[in-house]
Every structure is written in structure tokens, then in C-alpha cells.
Amino acid sequence: MTALLEAEGLGKRYGRRVALSGCDVSIPAGRVAGLVGPNGAGKSTLIQLAVGLLQPTAGSIAVLGRRPAEDSAQLARVGFVAQETPTYPNLSVAQHLTMGASLNPGWDPALARSRVERLALDPRQKAGSLSGGQQAQLALTLAVSKRPELLILDEPVASLDPLARREFLQGLMETVAEHNTAVVVSSHLISDLERVCDYLVVLAGSRVQLAGEVAELLGSHYLLSGPRRDSSRLPADQIVIEESHTDRQSTILVRSPRPILDPAWTTKTLSLEDLVLAYMRRGGAGTPGLSHRSNLEVVA
Amino acid sequence: MIRFAWLQSRTQTAVAGVAVAVVTLITLITGPHLGHLYSTTLASCRAHPDCSTTINPFSNDDYALFGALGVLVLVMPAIAGLFWGAPLVARELESGTYRLAWTQSVRRSRWLASKIAVLGLVSVAAAGLLSLAVSWSARSIDLTKADRFRYFDQRDIVPLSYAAFAFAVGVLMGLLIRRVLPALGASLATFVAGRFVEEEWLRSHLAAATHSTFALSDASGLGFTVDPGVGGVVFQAGAPHIQNSYLLSAQEVDRSGHVATAASLHQFLLRYCPSVAQGPQGGGGATPAGASHAPADPSAFNACIGRLSAVYHESVSYIAPGKYWSMQWAETGIFLVTALALVGLALWAIRRVPS
């Protein structure tokens, strides 16, 4: 099956500022994929490259097997909700639906209407006077009602209160369940992604630090703690992600294909949040050369 | 897409409709009446040499209305074009709604083309209707004045092309500058520059000029002034009033066709009209430079004019009244083609913005 998103050596620079570089990622079909990373890591850049709002300056990117925004058929396959969920403040909810119908051959008016009803939105209310959560739901309705194969969302819940956030995610997951839509969603809130994602990409320092199925990632990372020991003495297939030592104790985060059996270590699995944080720290520190090497270690 | 473009343009269309309706109403009410007033006033002025003492039915207010309507045609299409063109793309870029608009199922170029088509049509149609209304209402005054080219850019079809040009400039600037207010400023500057270039440099070449010579006595104004560059009195003749024509140049030339320089005119006056050349006090210098003065002795003045006329006459080049419409079409064509080129550029550039 065609990958949802396939990037090879993808890069984006503005003059001397590098927003994204050396991005290699392949998100398999049928997933709800999360894109996580600190602010400025390049999540928004990657997403805008994926929907054709930006052009790459290096490498290539394919979404559902084709170049983003290549033609109107490709545009119709991908629904997008941008950061801060922009809507036209002077147009009413109903007029936004008119826009959707007018600009999308695949528009499903019954779906749009039923969503608006269920959300208890007043069709005549101007979008500018809706609450943040309602605007986000309107933007999601517009993206969902064109019946796309893939939904891409750029930090859709970043500025919403917890209730609005939960309701948005409920609506999103309902769409996935109903229509089998795949999703790529970016966020810096790992707890939200943990609920809904089965595939994860960690971006930090404008590079991909980690990518894989969530269950596999959680099952292959271990936090080892025990008496002080040099990490280079660990077996070769245990890759050190992060380590810290006191004069008596060592704590090492490793990635290993097999369970750790060494009795000297106390072994624990990590929460997704702690795992992601460790990789984000990896991306933040060190020279670009170092990160690049670490990137190779992870992929290997 | 077209449906949504109309939805987004509903405010501008309403404003245009109201403006056109109001102006049309004004011109319908005042037009014929103004024309009648103007011609009776002119007739009474011809009968009585001193116009200002008679009570004129065509008052200053009426003249102001006539002038204002003309200025309206000059200014409104340009303002509308700029104010509707500049935010077309710039507002979407500035407010971030382009991220919603460009990720529907319509490609950017088609999206832009639809918006340009709808709003461009509205601004050109509004300009056309305005011009129609005002040109119609002013036709009798224009006829009486017999100075058609004076209101060239406020009448007939050129205002449509100015509106199209202003709109196209606005759209392109909005796309390149990406913020509404700076784009408005840049569009205004570009529009004014474009109109200036056309009016000052290109318009005179739009039709073949006619060359004629006239006797000095046909000149619209004769006088003597002090030319500081020459250090003395020289002769000046205003261009003759040729009805409904576009004056290009008027010069004094001698019998062999050489243009009379200020120095040669001064020499001529010193030799043949010494009393005039010396100024009213009989000495030079007391009169400020450039001042025109009627000499104290009218017979010396007329004698001097006679001697000048024997040697000099006026060579005038102008564009004949018959060329008025071909010039209208030519200027309209220039601005329309430019507008289309700018639109084409915008449609090409939108694929690359933001980079």
C-alpha cells in the first residue's frame, strides 16, 4: 500500500536559516500518525511541505504516492487543518460550508450538515465570533466533509482549553472510525498523541530523531539503572540513547531488539512521554554532526 | 469556485452598485438642466462682454458639480481598483486564510483567476457605468465648451481601462508584498506613475499630429515680458484655440522656418520696437522678471505687433478632433493590455508564493 507520507532527504531553508534538513521518514498506510517535537523543530514546516503550501529546497516528499498539491485530484485526497485553525471571520458557518461545496468536487453536504448539527453550531453565526474550540471544529468539519483519504492537522488543539481539546480529538477519532481516514497530526502535547496515535515521528533540531510504531517503540526501549558502569561495556545490540552517571549509580536509556536479561540492571519500560523527551533532548543538544550520527544509530 | 468568488466579493459589489446608482441618479436629475444653463450663460456672456456683472444662471456651484462629477470618474475607478485589488491576495496571506483556501480541491491559479475575474469585472463594469452616466450628462456642456481633449481621461471608455489597470496593479502588488497596507501604497505609487508616463509621454504619439501655421494675430494671447536669461524684453504669443483639438506644441518661427529664440526676439524688439523694448518707464530693470505688462502706448504696441507679424508666425502642432476616438481606443488598449499582462504575471507568480 502507498505510504501516507514519504520524505527523502527533505530539507527547507530560508536563506541561511535551516527549518528542516535531511528528513527521511516513511509513514505506512492506514495509520494515525503523530508528529511531535519542541517548538521550532520543523513540525509545521514538514506539514506545510506535505500539503503543498511550501516548496522543498532539498530532497523530495510524496503524500499518498504523489507530489503535494500537484493537481486538484491530489488536493481532494488530502484534508488539512492549519495551525490556529484559520477561518474567514466575516463569513458565517453556513457560508463556510458553501465554500466547501464550491471548492471541492467530493464534498458531502449531508455529512457537513450533520456534523454542524451535532456540534450545535449556529449556521448563521459568523466564524469570527465562534469560540476557539468551535472554530477548530468548523475547520475540522470543512476538512472532513470533502471526504479525503488523509487528514493532516498542524497543532489543531494547541490553543484550546482541555474540554475543547478532548472534544476535538473525539470528533477526529470518530471520523477515523467512520470513514477509515488516515491521519497525520502534529502536536507538542505528547499526552494527546499517546491516546490517538499508533505511529510516531519525533522531530527535534530540524531533524527526524525517531520514527516507528508506538507499540514497537515502547516495547523496545528500556531504562536501566544499577551500579556505576561504563556504557561502552554494554552489548552491541543495545544502543545507548541517553545516559547519566553519579559516582555510584548509572542510569541508561537503551534501545534493544530483545529484552534485557542482565541481572545487574533494574529494568523498566518508559512512558511514551519520557521516551519522546529523551529523543527530543538528543536533538536539542550537540553539533549537527553529532545528531546526524545519532540519527544513523537509531535507524540502524 | 465562481460561486465562492461572488460570495467573497459581495461587499464590494454592493458598494459599487450603490455608488453607480447614486451617481446615475444625480446625473439624470442634473445633467440636461446643467447643459441648458451652461449654454444660456455662455450666450449671455457673449452678448455682454463683462460676464461677472450679470447674474449668471450657471453658478459656481453648478460648475463645481460638473467638475466634481468629472473628477469622480477620474478618481473612483482608480481608488476602487486599488482598494479591491490589493487585498485580494494580500489579506488572505496576512490573515493566514490562504492556508484554508489553497488546501481545498482547487489549484491556486484557478482560485486566483476566479477571484480576479469576478472582482475585476465588477470594478470595470462600475467604472464603465460611471463614465457612461457622467459623459452623457456632460455632453451638452462639452459640446458648448468645444474642448473635448481637456476631459479626455474623465470621459467615454478610458476610465474602464484605468480601473482595470489599477485593479491589476493592486492584485500583483498584494501578491508580491503580502501585506495589505504596504501593497496599497505601492499600488497607488505604481498606478500614478503609470498614468503619468502615459499622459505626459505616450499619449501625444497615439495619433498622427497635424501641423499648421497661424498668423500672430490669431494667437490666444499676446504680450511682452522680461526674460532674465536674455536681460531684456521678449515677445510671447499664446497658442491659438483650435476647437476640440489636443495641442502638442506652439512656437514662433520666422519666414524660413527657424524657431525664434528669446535672444533673437529681443534683438528684433530692440531694433524695430525700441519704445516697447525699453519697458514702460523707458528704462529696463524696474519691472520684475516674467511680468507681463501692457505698454502705456497702445499704438506703439499695435505697430510693434504688425512688424513682428511680418516676420514671425506661429507654428502649431496638434491632434485633430477627428482623432479623438481613435486615441480613446488606443489609450484604452494600452492600459487593458498592461492590466492583462500584470494579471498573467500574478497567475504565474502565485504558484511560488510563499516560497
Added chain:
Amino acid sequence: MIEFHLDGSSGVATYLQLVQQVRQAVRLGLLRAGDQLPTAQQVVAALAINPNTVLKAYRDLERDGLVRPRPGLGTFVLGTLPGSDPKAQARFLASMTKWLSEARAAGLDPDDIEAIYRTAFRSAFSEGSEGVA
């Protein structure tokens, strides 16, 4: 119909929590043979989780013989857990309740009671003593 809830801080995978809650409900008699489990859509609308998680949980339950999917109709509970006797459960529930009231009367607070329970549970189910259903 059963209503699921998630404990985000328990460290237990979401799909496992769903499986455990279904088993618990069957064990307690809250779910009986023929009852329909909520659809993936319903669970997802309530909890905002990935529908694949629900489907995975239901597949696990089907593999264990607890539920059966009927295409187009839903997923239905097959019967009680094998090997659990409702009468025995009722008997032990009664003696547990009695024990708890005695412990409370003796002045033990809930943390004490829980610690006693866990210690006993661990030693009963540790490596040496297997053979419990």
C-alpha cells in the same frame, strides 16, 4: 451496555485496559451472554482513542473466546468466563465483605487493608504456588 474508562497514568496499554474491563464486567455479571459491546465508533467518540486500539482489544477478546463479532451487527458477548462459578463468587464476596467490616472495626485504615491484601495476593500467586484459574 458497558462504559469504558481509561487510566492514563497506570502504565497499562490502552487496549489491555479495555480487555481487562470487559473481562471484569463479565466476571461480575455486568455483561451477560448476548450483550452487545459498544461499537468502535461509540468507544472512540467517548474516549478519543484510536479505533484500531478498540479493534485490537476486541480481537484479543475474540481469540480468548469471550466475544464474537457478527458482521454488520456488532460484537457480542459469548458467555461467562470459563471456569468461574457465580455461586462461589457470591460466597467469597460475602466473606470478604464480612472480613472488611471486621478490619475496619479493628481500626485499620484503607491503606493498611490494601497493603495486607497485596502482600497476601503476591505470596498466593508467586512462582511457588501456581494452579489458580
